[in-house]
Every structure is written in structure tokens, then in C-alpha cells.
């Protein structure tokens with residue numbers, strides 16, 4: 001089913017007034033909410049989870065908790081039947097403190113510390129990922145697998161087109177064509193054979209078993225087209241079939257990673273998230289038919305599940321007028337506002353670096369009838385630390401009302417992913433308050449991130 005005839009993702013300019021009204025409602029319901037705060041709309045989050053289950057019914061989502069590890073959010077995913085991707089021993093411990101059992105967790109960082117190994121042995125995630133024989137040796141030394149624990153062993157495959165290629169075995173090799181007509185790519189199964197052979201040797205020597213073999217890959221974050229997932233599945237198929245054919249090693253578990261875009265990127269690309277998932281789901285079904293063996297396919301969505309339901313609210317600690325500023329190296333005598341916010345690049349707005357986000361926060365007041373007057377004028381937005389790097393840089397065209405005052409609020413949308421998780425403690429600025437709300441029921445719950 002295609003949804004192309006439905007309106008495309010809502011224009012952020014239409015969404016923001018609706019969101020601002022909702023946030024005003026939440027602030028009115030709980031006057032004890034302080035800033036900076038990260039507010040999650042649970043109705044919106046539930047719709048996103050439903051969308052995944054509806055559009056990708058055969059691919060179990062494992063929420064990548066690196067995108068947001070706030071405990072009430074993890075509890076929500078757990079209660080909705082979403083499984084988890086933990087990168088490190090620390091994330092695995094967080095999940096086990098919430099009572100998430102190991103069979104609902106895959107552990108995807110392919111390089112491990114002693115602490116990671118110890119935590120894996122204790123909490124027994126269902127799958128572990130590797131990319132070198134040395135990691136198999138580390139497992140052997142740590143007594144994994146053992147008679148009580150047989151994790152699936154996945155190899156991370158490097159994908160030349162991914163923007164997340166820190167990890168992975170290079171099996172897609174650029175090669176000159178034999179007819180001299182330029183370059184092509186060949187799929188080299190041999191590095192995979194080497195790793196699985198080491199795993200088999202460990203199994204034989206220690207009389208233990210891994211739970212099965214698999215592949216993992218990540219096509220790159222904020223992907224807006226199914227094409228790269230189709231390539232990933234084609235890569236899995238060719239490498240898996242080649243291994244089976246040449247070595248007898250069977251690979252039956254496939255982790256297609258994260259990367260599914262948030263609403264902001266979907267609307268910019270003119271696509272609908274549902275269409276993206278439906279396209280990937282069709283590719284998965286094709287893969288099942290073509291592979292020629294029983295397979296299980298899972299995924300590790302991070303930002304897709306959590307980005308759009310989260311919003312950050314910050315407050316202007318002080319607003320002053322100034323008349324002299326430099327734009328692109330040119331010095332201008334021009335009235336503008338200098339605004340010091342209580343959140344910044346060392347806080348929840350680290351996405352300016354990590355995601356190359358260009359924030360355009362919406363200024364607002366608690367009371368909608370208390371309008372901000374005056375013509376739109378340029379501004380300089382500082383974060384709360386004493387470091388000059390802590391400057392939020394909106395687009396050059398960004399303007400605020402001249403009537404903006406100390407104490408006014410700023411709303412940042414699409415902030416659920418990679419915000420509190422990457423925030424630092426630099427300068428010991430105010431910690432973020434976490435707020436969960438539902439407009440459908442009027443529920444508002446607030447938590448201190450200090451206690452997390």
C-alpha cells in the first residue's frame with residue numbers, strides 16, 4: 001500500500017504552533033516544571049511505535065538506547081514490547097536494572113572492554129557483534145559462550161555508502177572491471193570466513209555453542225530512502241549464500257541496524273516515514289524469499305522512534321539590546337538582541353555538532369495572550385556556560401520579536417534523540433528536567449535527570 005497521495009509530512013511551520021500550544025498546556029498543568037527541560041509527548045511516541053509495528057510487522061525493533069536512555073522512556077518502550085540495542089556494558093546494566101531480560105537485548109558495539117565482557121556474561125544479551133578474530137579470543141578468555149549462555153554471534157559489515165562507518169569488516173571491495181570499463185564492486189566473504197572459523201574452533205575446543213551466526217550493518221543515520229537498505233540486504237544475501245556454498249557455514253540472523261529518518265528529515269526530503277518503512281519491509285520480504293534458508297531479521301532504530309516526540313524548552317536568562325555585530329566577517333551597525341539561554345551546545349543542543357543541526361527555536365510565553373510585540377530583529381544566542389564556543393547558530397534569516405524579554409521561553413522541536421544523552425556536565429549548569437505528558441488524558445509526570 002502506498003501513501004503517496006496523502007499530504008506529505010507536516011510543514012514544521014504548521015507543526016510548531018500546535019506544539020507550542022501543547023507545551024503551554026503542559027506548563028500550565030504543572031507550574032513546578034523548570035528549564036531547561038526535555039518534554040516527551042507519549043501520545044506521539046505511541047503513534048511512532050504503532051507505525052513501526054504496522055509498517056514493518058516482521059522486523060522486531062530493538063530501540064538503540066544510545067539515542068535516549070532516560071529511564072521512564074526505556075520503561076515505556078519495554079512495556080510496549082519493543083526490544084533493545086545496547087552498545088556498551090553500561091547500557092546493558094541500565095536495561096537490566098529495569099528488569100529487561102537478556103533475550104530482549106542485542107549488544108552491538110563490536111569492540112569490548114573487560115567490563116563489557118563481565119556484564120555480557122552476567123546479563124546474557126541475545127546477540128553480540130564482532131568485527132575481528134581478537135574479539136572471539138576475548139570471548140573465549142571470558143568464558144563466553146558457556147553451558148548456560150549461547151549468544152548469537154553477528155559480524156558487523158562495513159558499508160561504503162554509510163555515514164556511520166567507524167566499524168565493520170570491509171567485504172564490499174572496489175575492483176577494476178575485467179573488460180577495462182571502469183570500476184565495479186565484488187563481495188569478499190573471506191574475512192567473514194576467518195572470524196566464523198575462529199568461532200567454530202572455540203566451540204569445538206570448549207564444547208560450547210554460539211546460538212547461531214548472523215550479520216549486522218548500519219546504512220547511516222537519517223536515511224530517507226529504502227535504497228540503501230535494499231543494498232544492505234543484497235549484501236547480506238550474497239555474502240551469506242557464498243559462505244554457505246563455499247564453507248558450509250550457515251548465517252540465519254540479520255540485523256539491518258538503525259538509520260530510519262526522523263520527521264524533520266522526512267519532510268525536508270518530501271517523503272512520508274510510513275512509505276520509507278513500507279519500502280524497506282518489501283525489501284525484507286523479498287530477501288526472505290530469495291535467501292534460500294530460514295531467516296530472522298531485526299532492526300535497531302534510534303532516532304526514528306524517539307526524535308519527534310521530544311521537545312526542549314529553554315529560557316532566556318537575560319536579554320539585552322546591542323547595536324554592533326559581525327556577519328560573515330563584515331561588521332554591521334544594526335540593532336539585535338543578545339540572548340543568554342539556560343541550555344546550549346554543551347547541554348541538550350549538542351546536536352549542532354553531532355548532527356549538524358541548525359536550530360530555529362520558537363520564542364513563546366507561558367500565556368498565549370501575552371504576545372511578544374515589535375518587529376522581527378536578528379539575535380545572538382548564547383548557551384549557559386562561560387565558554388564562547390557555547391553559541392547556538394540559527395540560520396542567517398532567523399529573527400526574534402523586538403519585544404522579547406528576559407524570562408521568555410524558547411521551544412526546540414524534534415529533540416528526543418541524541419539530546420540529553422550527549423549533554424555534558426561542563427560548568428555544572430542546571431540539569432535538565434524530564435517531563436512526560438499526554439494531551440489525550442492530561443497526564444504530566446516530571447523527573448530530575450540528576451537522579452537518573
Ligand SMILES: Cc1ncc(COP(=O)(O)O)c(C=O)c1O
Pocket residue numbers: 064066067085108109164218220221222257258259260300301302303304417
Ligand atoms: C550500532 C548502531 N545501531 C543503531 C544506531 C541508531 O541509529 P539511528 O539513531 O540513526 O537509528 C546506531 C547509531 O549510532 C548505531 O551505531
